Amino acid sequence: MKVLQIDNLSKNYGRIRALDNLNMVVNKGEVMGILGPNGSGKTTTLGIILGILKSTSGEFTWFEDRLGDKHRLKIGSILETPNFLPYLDADENLDIIRQIKRIPKQSFDDLLSLVKLKGRRKSPFRTYSLGMKQRLAIAATLIGDPEVVIFDEPTNGLDPEGIAEVRKTLQKIADRGKTVIMASHILDEVEKICSHVTIIKKGKMLASGSVGSILSNDTTLELSSTNIDQLMSYIHNRPEIKYITTENNIIECRAPDNYDIGALNAAMHTQGIKLTHLVARKRRLEEEFLQITNS
Amino acid sequence: MLRLLILEYSKFRKSTVIVLLTIFFLAFFPASMYILSLIPDLPNYLISSKIFYTFPSVWDYLGYAGNWMVFFFLGVLVIYSITIEVSHKTMRQSIITGMLRKEYFTSKLLVVLSISALATLYYIIIALIIGLFNTSNPDFPLVFSNEWAIPRFFLMSVSYLSFALFIGFTIRKAGVAVFFYYTFVMILEPMLRWLGHRKIDDSIRMHFYPMNATEDLMPLPLYQYADFIRNDKINFDYLLGYPVATITTLVYVGLFLGFTYYNFNKRDI
Numbered sequence: 322m323k324v325l326q327i328d329n330l331s332k333n334y335g336r337i338r339a340l341d342n343l344n345m346v347v348n349k350g351e352v353m354g355i356l357g358p359n360g361s362g363k364t365t366t367l368g369i370i371l372g373i374l375k376s377t378s379g380e381f382t383w384f385e386d387r388l389g390d391k392h393r394l395k396i397g398s399i400l401e402t403p404n405f406l407p408y409l410d411a412d413e414n415l416d417i418i419r420q421i422k423r424i425p426k427q428s429f430d431d432l433l434s435l436v437k438l439k440g441r442r443k444s445p446f447r448t449y450s451l452g453m454k455q456r457l458a459i460a461a462t463l464i465g466d467p468e469v470v471i472f473d474e475p476t477n478g479l480d481p482e483g484i485a486e487v488r489k490t491l492q493k494i495a496d497r498g499k500t501v502i503m504a505s506h507i508l509d510e511v512e513k514i515c516s517h518v519t520i521i522k523k524g525k526m527l528a529s530g531s532v533g534s535i536l537s538n539d540t541t542l543e544l545s546s547t548n549i550d551q552l553m554s555y556i557h558n559r560p561e562i563k564y565i566t567t568e569n570n571i572i573e574c575r576a577p578d579n580y581d582i583g584a585l586n587a588a589m590h591t592q593g594i595k596l597t598h599l600v601a602r603k604r605r606l607e608e609e610f611l612q613i614t615n616s
Numbered sequence: 617m618l619r620l621l622i623l624e625y626s627k628f629r630k631s632t633v634i635v636l637l638t639i640f641f642l643a644f645f646p647a648s649m650y651i652l653s654l655i656p657d658l659p660n661y662l663i664s665s666k667i668f669y670t671f672p673s674v675w676d677y678l679g680y681a682g683n684w685m686v687f688f689f690l691g692v693l694v695i696y697s698i699t700i701e702v703s704h705k706t707m708r709q710s711i712i713t714g715m716l717r718k719e720y721f722t723s724k725l726l727v728v729l730s731i732s733a734l735a736t737l738y739y740i741i742i743a744l745i746i747g748l749f750n751t752s753n754p755d756f757p758l759v760f761s762n763e764w765a766i767p768r769f770f771l772m773s774v775s776y777l778s779f780a781l782f783i784g785f786t787i788r789k790a791g792v793a794v795f796f797y798y799t800f801v802m803i804l805e806p807m808l809r810w811l812g813h814r815k816i817d818d819s820i821r822m823h824f825y826p827m828n829a830t831e832d833l834m835p836l837p838l839y840q841y842a843d844f845i846r847n848d849k850i851n852f853d854y855l856l857g858y859p860v861a862t863i864t865t866l867v868y869v870g871l872f873l874g875f876t877y878y879n880f881n882k883r884d885i
Binding site: 368371372373374375390391393394396398399400402404405406407408409413416417418420421422423461 | 619622623626627630631632700704705706708709710711712713714715716717882883884885
């Protein structure tokens with residue numbers, strides 16, 4: 322089932338085109354990462370599908386229904402910063418979300434335990450650290466066990482410990498089988514948590530699909546030798562090796578999937594090239610992202 | 617409806633600013649009547665200070681005091697209840713969480729109507745207490761011979777608070793909104809009226825301004841002594857009559873609310 326479908330969505334802020342005919346589909350159970358540099362249109366996209374921004378053109382459907390407004394009750398979301406009243410404590414702020422979602426009165430013990438805020442539940446929101454605020458926001462998104470959870474830069478502004486905690490919580494949510502949509506420019510975060518990814522830049526979709534399909538099957542090689550010029554010349558003469566770059570006397574290049582590294586090493590040895598460094602690894606999302614957004 | 621009101625109550629019951637404004641209103645409204653008793657030399661046309669506290673004129677004097685109190689404290693309370701939601705982004709979070717924009721607007725409109733109703737109830741209670749203590753032989757017809765003062769007070773409150781709602785939703789920044797609210801009512805609109813018409817007796821048209829029409833629902837009772845004060849027969853209207861003021865105010869309330877709703881539905885939050 323399509324949880325979210327976006328068709329040709331555009332948004333102009335005056336003369337600036339923030340979204341340019343964006344298309345995207347999120348299916349039930351997917352953990353979709355929306356990736357893009359700052360200002361690429363990630364938050365604008367989420368703002369439109371969550372009803373706070375008006376699109377210039379195009380449309381979107383929630384749960385295959387064009388009248389999507391009523392479906393927002395089935396979605397838990399935070400956009401950019403945690404938004405709560407500063408003089409209310411955690412329980413009181415969560416209770417406001419509960420009332421908006423028309424859910425019967427309930428205890429928030431489990432949610433506050435999940436985000437490790439039980440001990441500070443009676444403190445006013447304004448006394449919380451940024452990490453605590455962010456975790457309370459995550460708890461708020463889970464009120465009423467929503468079918469879809471949306472996060473926008475959930476680890477923004479957090480210290481390393483806070484980032485690790487939030488990531489752990491996000492992973493737990495994803496493991497519960499929820500449909501998750503997460504906008505981020507932190508590629509490592511997306512690669513660790515998401516099953517699918519959509520890459521956007523300047524409001525346009527550049528790539529979309531499962532993380533596996535976005536990551537090419539090529540092998541990345543890192544090589545170095547006592548005679549770097551000879552090594553470089555040899556590598557350039559191998560037609561199956563592409564995208565050759567050099568940095569700090571390390572040559573980085575891409576070889577086909579299941580490339581026989583041992584045979585390559587032996588062939589170079591017969592040519593008198595002595596390798597001092599040889600690493601073969603799979604491509605990382607960051608590398609694909611940079612290649613896609615720069616091309 | 618009740619759900620939305622409870623939601624609003626949950627949001628603001630612990631807000632220091634809202635609590636203080638409410639206390640100020642509750643305290644200063646009856647206190648303003650006490651201040652009248654401190655005036656040492658009454659003008660001769662008033663005969664006695666008893667006129668402030670006896671039926672039926674207590675409705676007029678207390679109503680005029682309420683005119684200022686509602687404008688001064690409750691208007692700001694409504695503005696604050698909107699702008700704090702903008703500054704802490706709970707307005708947008710409410711929509712994200714699942715409220716329809718129509719519901720959000722309705723919840724704020726209900727706040728306006730409820731506060732107006734409670735302020736009117738308070739007005740009735742104070743008027744009855746002051747009047748019953750100071751009027752000798754207060755019979756029912758005398759007590760309530762007040763020219764529809766109670767619905768007029770309610771409409772006056774709704775009008776000020778609708779204007780505050782309009783300012784809050786349109787300007788969205790607390791300081792600027794409150795400044796504009798006070799400035800418009802006390803300076804800008806009077807300036808517009810005088811610049812537009814130059815002379816006080818120029819035309820009845822100069823009274824058809826939103827806040828002036830609202831004020832004329834609960835006017836300064838001393839206007840009835842205008843002939844005495846000027847020592848002359850005045851042959852023009854200082855005020856809109858109550859029926860005209862009522863219709864004019866209703867039209868402006870409709871415009872404020874209509875524009876606010878339309879704009880809130882169209883714009884990004």
